[in-house]
Amino acid sequence: ETGVTQTPRHLVMGMTNKKSLKCEQHLGHNAMYWYKQSAKKPLELMFVYNFKEQTENNSVPSRFSPECPNSSHLFLHLHTLQPEDSALYLCASSQDWDPVNSPLHFGNGTRLTVT
Amino acid sequence: AQSVTQPDIHITVSEGASLELRCNYSYGATPYLFWYVQSPGQGLQLLLKYFSGDTLVQGIKGFEAEFKRSQSSFNLRKPSVHWSDAAEYFCAVGPPSGGYQKVTFGTGTKLQVIP
Numbered sequence: 001e002t003g004v005t006q007t008p009r010h011l012v013m014g015m016t017n018k019k020s021l022k023c024e025q026h027l028g029h030n031a032m033y034w035y036k037q038s039a040k041k042p043l044e045l046m047f048v049y050n051f052k053e054q055t056e057n058n059s060v061p062s063r064f065s066p067e068c069p070n071s072s073h074l075f076l077h078l079h080t081l082q083p084e085d086s087a088l089y090l091c092a093s094s095q096d097w098d099p100v101n102s103p104l105h106f107g108n109g110t111r112l113t114v115t
Numbered sequence: 116a117q118s119v120t121q122p123d124i125h126i127t128v129s130e131g132a133s134l135e136l137r138c139n140y141s142y143g144a145t146p147y148l149f150w151y152v153q154s155p156g157q158g159l160q161l162l163l164k165y166f167s168g169d170t171l172v173q174g175i176k177g178f179e180a181e182f183k184r185s186q187s188s189f190n191l192r193k194p195s196v197h198w199s200d201a202a203e204y205f206c207a208v209g210p211p212s213g214g215y216q217k218v219t220f221g222t223g224t225k226l227q228v229i230p
Contacts, residue, residue: 004158033215040124043159043205043220056216090158098216099147100166104215106158 003027006107013081014115021076021110023091029105032074033095034066037088037109049074050097081090081114090110117142119208121221128196129229135226136191138180138206148189149207149218150180159205165189166211176200201228 006024013019025032034046048056049068063085067076074091088109095102118141128134140146147166151159163174170182180191189206203225209218 031215040222042119042222043207045216045218048214048216092158096214097150097216099164099215099218100208103161103164104159106160108157 004091004105004107006089006110008110009108010111010113012113012115013078015081015083017081018077018079020078021091021112022088023074023076025072025074025091025093025105027093027095027105029093029095030071031094031102032068033039033092033094033104034076035090035092035106037090040078043090047076048097052060052080055097077078081112083114086112086114117208117210117217117219119206119219119221121204121206121224123224124222125165125225125227127227127229128199131195134191134193134196134200134226136204136206136226138189138191138221140187140189140206140208142187142208142210143212145184147209147211147218148180148182149209150174150189150191150201151205151207151220152176153205153223154202162191162204173199196226196228196229197228201226 031050036044046060047066067075090109091107092104120139149164150162153159165172203223206221
């Protein structure tokens with residue numbers, strides 16, 4: 001059982017829809033992340049939240065909007081997506097932002113298909 | 116800028132055979148290095164990491180990796196592969212400071228294990 005839970009597991013949406021991805025971590029971690037995983041591409045970091053504050057936004061288009069209401073929950077709000085946004089979206093958490101003592105724990109991802 | 120290369124997109128080995136997955140990095144000093152594994156339908160799981168000290172690092176599931184500064188490599192090895200090792204393996208590199216925001220992932224090597 002993973003300590004990081006993502007819902008839904010699969011999502012199909014049209015380009016005009018609005019949907020949200022949800023991530024919940026049960027590990028007491030202080031940092032949470034959204035990653036995008038596309039075939040044959042490196043894992044792309046999208047957003048970072050540390051103690052509920054957004055500390056990184058890697059030039060992600062505004063059609064992706066993150067929300068972190070508390071240190072256990074992270075959302076990714078989606079609207080007006082493009083077909084190239086189809087990918088596996090992974091949520092991760094870590095105790096803090098330092099990789100030395102704080103491994104990343106990943107959820108199983110949401111497979112998003114934009115039609 | 117740092118980078119990481121996994122030259123093999125796909126590798127097939129027989130069960131019980133030894134395994135070596137290649138990872139080459141580009142970074143001006145000694146980086147942090149990681150290997151992650153992703154089983155089908157799941158998120159990434161940390162296998163092992165190197166920060167400093169002994170260049171031979173032991174990880175979970177019987178894996179080890181060796182940091183070779185002269186070759187800018189951090190290859191992953193396992194003496195005897197099990198069918199359950201079939202998965203995709205990702206090498207990652209990051210600077211000694213800056214958190215996960217600065218960690219770069221490779222494009223992955225997919226491992227197939229045949230009976």
